[in-house]
Amino acid sequence: MKIIFAVLTSLFLYNALQAQSVLQDSLVARYNRNDFSGFYNLGSASWKSKTNPDGIDGWLHYMRSQTGPVMRSTLVTDSGKTQYFIWEGAKKMMTFKLTLSDTDGYEGFDFQSYHLPKARAYAAPIPNDNPLKTHLDSAVHYNTADFMLTHHLVGLSICVVSNGHKHFYNYGTVEKGKTQLPTSRTIFELASLAKTFTSILLAQAVLDHKISLDDDIRKFMPGSFPNLQYQEAPLKIVNLANHTSGLPVELPNLDTFKNEFDVLKMYDHYTNDKFFADLRSVKIDTLPGARYGYSNAGMKLLGIILEKAYGLSYPQLLKKYITGPLDMPATRTGLAVSDTTSYTKGYNADGMTMPHGNWNMFGGAAAIISDSYDMANYVKANIDEILPAIRLSHKQTFTDGDFMMGLGWQISRNTINGTRIWKSGGALGFRSYCAVVPDKKMGITWLSNRSDLAEDEIQEMVDQILSVAKQ
The missing domain is CATH 3.40.710.10 (DD-peptidase/beta-lactamase superfamily)
Incomplete structure (x- = not known):
């Protein structure tokens, strides 16, 4: 009887593990092919009843952009109810936490940062010039090796200043396919x-x-820009410096270009006159200074205004x-x-x-x-x-x-x-x-x-x- 019970128990555990493995493989497969609705549908009925699919889709889309496709999934911890996997993505490694359902599918999941064990990070064959003599050297080495390996970095150059002392550290290479360590003089x-x-x-x-800082930015701009105000409140210089101007992130709208090379080709001939022409088409829809909105265009404009104020490039x-x-x-x-x-x-x-x-x-x-x-x-x-x-x-x-x-x-x-x-x-x-x-x-x-x-x-x-x- 004991033998039969043991066999049945082993068979039950085997089937449970097989089911969990199939679930994990299915999640990875759907994640890799951007099938986020399919990923969502593998959740339990109770989980789906309280979870917005659009929110999951957006979250998974962001994480997929961060990790790239998952090349390998390794189970590292299994408490029966909760499992932790290392997802080795093409772009970076992550910890994937999976909470299993008592009925079907999963009851939840999460992504967490993954950090290498210290022994593995210290043993990593990454070219570097770290002397490893002080506590700071050791902290830089572990954190840098960990980050480089989990994020597949090419090269790094670091300076730490502490109590007036400067410490330089370089890792990796300046170019793929070469064994040329960066230096403190690498640009x-x-x-x-x-x-x-x-x-x-x-x-x-x-x-x-x-x-x-309270100057109307138009004081330093050529021509008329009646659009650069909101309900008669003008954009001020300080709004350009702290990203509260309401100007768009970029000018022109870079979403109209196919790739980075097309963007650069356009910018090679992008003059200040064209920039100001684009500024005339901007519509400010919020009170300047009221809301943060990161703007490269605003900082570019600030640089031009400084040139105007000083008469220097x-x-x-x-x-x-x-x-x-x-x-x-x-x-x-x-x-x-x-x-x-x-x-x-x-x-x-x-x-x-x-x-x-x-x-x-x-x-x-x-x-x-x-x-x-x-x-x-x-x-x-x-x-x-x-x-x-x-x-x-x-x-x-x-x-x-x-x-x-x-x-x-x-x-x-x-x-x-x-x-x-x-x-x-x-x-x-x-x-x-x-x-x-x-x-x-x-x-x-x-x-x-x-x-x-x-x-x-x-x-x-x-x-x-x-x-x-x-x-």
Whole structure:
């Protein structure tokens, strides 16, 4: 009798495991072919009765864009009711949590960040120049190796500034197929980190009485723009710097172009006159200053306004007020789109080599290139707030609950390291991040030659590194 019971028990467990395996395989298959309604339909009747299919569709669509297709699914924990799988996606690895139903299908699921065991991260054969002598070195190495392996990165250049000391770390390669480690002098696109430079230039213009933050932006624009107001309330200079202008994300509308290469071809001939013509077609539908809405167009316009106020080009302003005083000789505006030799190659989420940006494309919004050596000086200057313009750029100008903006900088209070002043950037082939914690005398710049990385995951990694840097 005991033998029969044991056989029946084993058979029951086997069938249950087989059913669970079939369910997991079915979920992965539907996820990979973007069949999100099919994914939803595998849920239990009780789960579907209280879950909006449109919400699930949007969530899965976003996660699929982050992970790419799942190449392998591995069960790592099984409590009987809840299972945890490692989903190894083409773009990054994730933890997939699946809650099983007592009847049929699943009762819920979730995606969570996946982190490698420390032993595996430390043993990873990633080229690097980390000396691994201090606690900071170890924190940088684990968090960087973990991030690179789980996100399939190509190369990284990092500088950490702590109590006036600069620490440089480089990982990976400057180009796929080569074994060329980046250095602190390897040039990357800063992408939207350039907005912090533009905002410091704005702060300098305020201190020089060239511009007031409350000025109507049309004071510095050619011709008439009656459309750049809402119920007679004009767009102000400060609205451009803290993204509360109501201007669109981009001008022109980039959704009309088929791919990145077509966009760049268009921007190669995109003049200020064309930009102003596009601005005349904009309709402002909310009170300026009332609502945050990220706008590259607004920052590009701010760069043009600064040129008008000073009678100098943006590159001249950059050198006179920032890169010259802060000893940043490698930091400059990007070259023509045809240039592919002066700095590292960038890659998109699918590993394709992306073309470099150019001045016409980004302007004051994202046209600057630099290296981690120069950026260490920039980070230190922002930690110490050695220039009055830097100090002014850090002052809060907009708040919406826990969301706060200075001039170009985002402000996050009550992080694990205190008040963090930061900005991230993303270009066609690059991702960047810069953060300073003035109260703790520390900061970091993180430069990567791959785009599409999630901001919250970069922040999590950066916070872990800074938590050791402050010790």
